[in-house]
Amino acid sequence: MTSTSLPSSPHIEGVTHHLADINGTTLHYVSAGTEGSPILLVHGWPETWWAFRGVIPRLAETHRVYAVDLRGFGDSGNAPGDYDMATMAEDLHQLVAHLDVGPVHVTGQDISGGPVFRFAASHPGDVLSVTAIETTLPGYGMEMLADVANGGSWHVGFLAAPGIPQLFLAGRERVMINWVVTLMTMVPGAVTEADIDEFTRTYARPGGWRGTEGLYRSALHDGGVVRALGESRPLTVPVLAVDGVNAPFTEQTMSRVAHDVTAVRIPDVGHFVAQEAPVTLADAVRDFVDRVDRDR
Numbered sequence: 001m002t003s004t005s006l007p008s009s010p011h012i013e014g015v016t017h018h019l020a021d022i023n024g025t026t027l028h029y030v031s032a033g034t035e036g037s038p039i040l041l042v043h044g045w046p047e048t049w050w051a052f053r054g055v056i057p058r059l060a061e062t063h064r065v066y067a068v069d070l071r072g073f074g075d076s077g078n079a080p081g082d083y084d085m086a087t088m089a090e091d092l093h094q095l096v097a098h099l100d101v102g103p104v105h106v107t108g109q110d111i112s113g114g115p116v117f118r119f120a121a122s123h124p125g126d127v128l129s130v131t132a133i134e135t136t137l138p139g140y141g142m143e144m145l146a147d148v149a150n151g152g153s154w155h156v157g158f159l160a161a162p163g164i165p166q167l168f169l170a171g172r173e174r175v176m177i178n179w180v181v182t183l184m185t186m187v188p189g190a191v192t193e194a195d196i197d198e199f200t201r202t203y204a205r206p207g208g209w210r211g212t213e214g215l216y217r218s219a220l221h222d223g224g225v226v227r228a229l230g231e232s233r234p235l236t237v238p239v240l241a242v243d244g245v246n247a248p249f250t251e252q253t254m255s256r257v258a259h260d261v262t263a264v265r266i267p268d269v270g271h272f273v274a275q276e277a278p279v280t281l282a283d284a285v286r287d288f289v290d291r292v293d294r295d296r
Contacts, residue, residue: 022091037105038105040095040107041056041065043074048202049069052067072211086218103125106130113136113253116132117137129237129289130258131240140223143223185272237260243263244266
């Protein structure tokens with residue numbers, strides 16, 4: 001396993017940084033913990049692995065924990081190429097093989113629910129359980145988020161438009177990220193100015209919006225593929241559906257693509273559950289994966 005120190009990336013005690021050549025790109029991930037079943041954390045938007053900064057240490061008390069920057073995000077590679085959900089799902093499969101820790105408990109937040117579901121459905125041998133946090137899936141409601149005439153948000157289609165995010169957001173990354181955080185959080189101070197600075201650092205890289213653009217475009221175009229996968233290969237592993245302000249959106253979605261769904265609502269938090277309630281979320285995830293481990 002290749003390990004490297006990334007001086008630009010924040011430091012958390014007990015968390016180490018790594019780079020791995022995976023599926024034609026370079027993935028940055030962090031790891032913590034030395035024992036227990038493995039947990040893989042996958043961030044949403046506009047986030048990086050740093051979204052789990054408060055979750056990782058608590059989970060690492062009893063589990064081996066890995067948090068990855070998806071291709072095109074964070075400190076992972078973002079050269080011209082494919083940034084669709086299918087490619088990102090394959091990245092996760094190959095990362096698990098690279099780590100040699102599978103099967104894993106995999107957790108996806110927000111728009112990473114698409115790649116995480118495709119990974120779990122396509123590679124069931126890699127997965128012990130799935131935790132879905134404040135997410136929906138293409139073909140099962142994701143498209144509604146872009147329907148501005150019926151309550152959707154303008155930013156979904158904007159981010160999916162080829163070349164548009166880079167054209168309009170280069171040099172204004174922090175403005176966009178701050179707008180989203182202000183709009184979608186309920187816990188004052190949960191995301192600090194320093195946190196926004198860290199997210200901005202990576203989105204401000206040359207080509208820093210490629211991952212966002214490709215993932216959102218895929219999410220709006222791949223509904224038929226994901227729905228077919230959900231109908232032909234529903235998840236058979238246990239699923240934890242975690243909702244904050246948008247409850248019961250995640251529970252309803254995951255109940256349509258999985259047989260065994262446990263629902264948890266964390267009250268008084270907005271969309272960014274991992275950042276707004278890290279201890280509560282970590283405890284919910286740990287209780288869930290420990291139960292799955294006991295039942296194996």
